[in-house]
Amino acid sequence: xxxxxxxxxxxxxxxxxxxxxxxxxxxxxxxxxxxxxxxxxxxxxxxxxxxxxxxxxxxxxxxxxxxxxxxxxxxxxxxxxxxxxxxxxxxxxxxxxxxxxxxxxxxxxxxxxxxxxxxxxxxxxxxxxxxxxxxxxxxxxxxxx
Numbered sequence: 001x002x003x004x005x006x007x008x009x010x011x012x013x014x015x016x017x018x019x020x021x022x023x024x025x026x027x028x029x030x031x032x033x034x035x036x037x038x039x040x041x042x043x044x045x046x047x048x049x050x051x052x053x054x055x056x057x058x059x060x061x062x063x064x065x066x067x068x069x070x071x072x073x074x075x076x077x078x079x080x081x082x083x084x085x086x087x088x089x090x091x092x093x094x095x096x097x098x099x100x101x102x103x104x105x106x107x108x109x110x111x112x113x114x115x116x117x118x119x120x121x122x123x124x125x126x127x128x129x130x131x132x133x134x135x136x137x138x139x140x141x142x143x144x145x
Contacts, residue, residue, distance in 0.1 A: 007048045014038040014049035024080045063100035078132045091133040
């Protein structure tokens with residue numbers, strides 16, 4: 001049993017959000033939809049969406065981090081989740097509901113935490129120029145001397 005479940009407040013669009021997200025992530029399904037809420041799983045993790053009103057909005061203070069080991073995965077999730085939303089910088093985007101996502105390759109942490117501070121700084125400078133992350137372009141500055 002999952003002990004902690006993300007519970008998100010949507011402005012009357014909980015079932016639409018559940019259908020949207022489950023269409024994108026593998027191993028996903030809708031468990032229930034009611035007039036007040038939707039319960040669904042994304043890649044096996046349980047989520048609850050509430051049909052709240054317009055009082056509360058999503059902010060970047062809370063986001064979902066999607067670990068994508070290949071450029072193909074980055075491209076897929078970036079395209080699907082940003083559709084109707086807004087692209088930002090450094091792998092961040094907002095979907096059409098205003099939910100923030102980070103689409104990031106695991107190698108980014110390795111590159112930014114490299115013992116060679118100059119290498120890490122070059123990777124950071126490359127990162128700051130990107131919206132959607134490009135693994136090849138992140139690795140290139142790491143190889144430079």
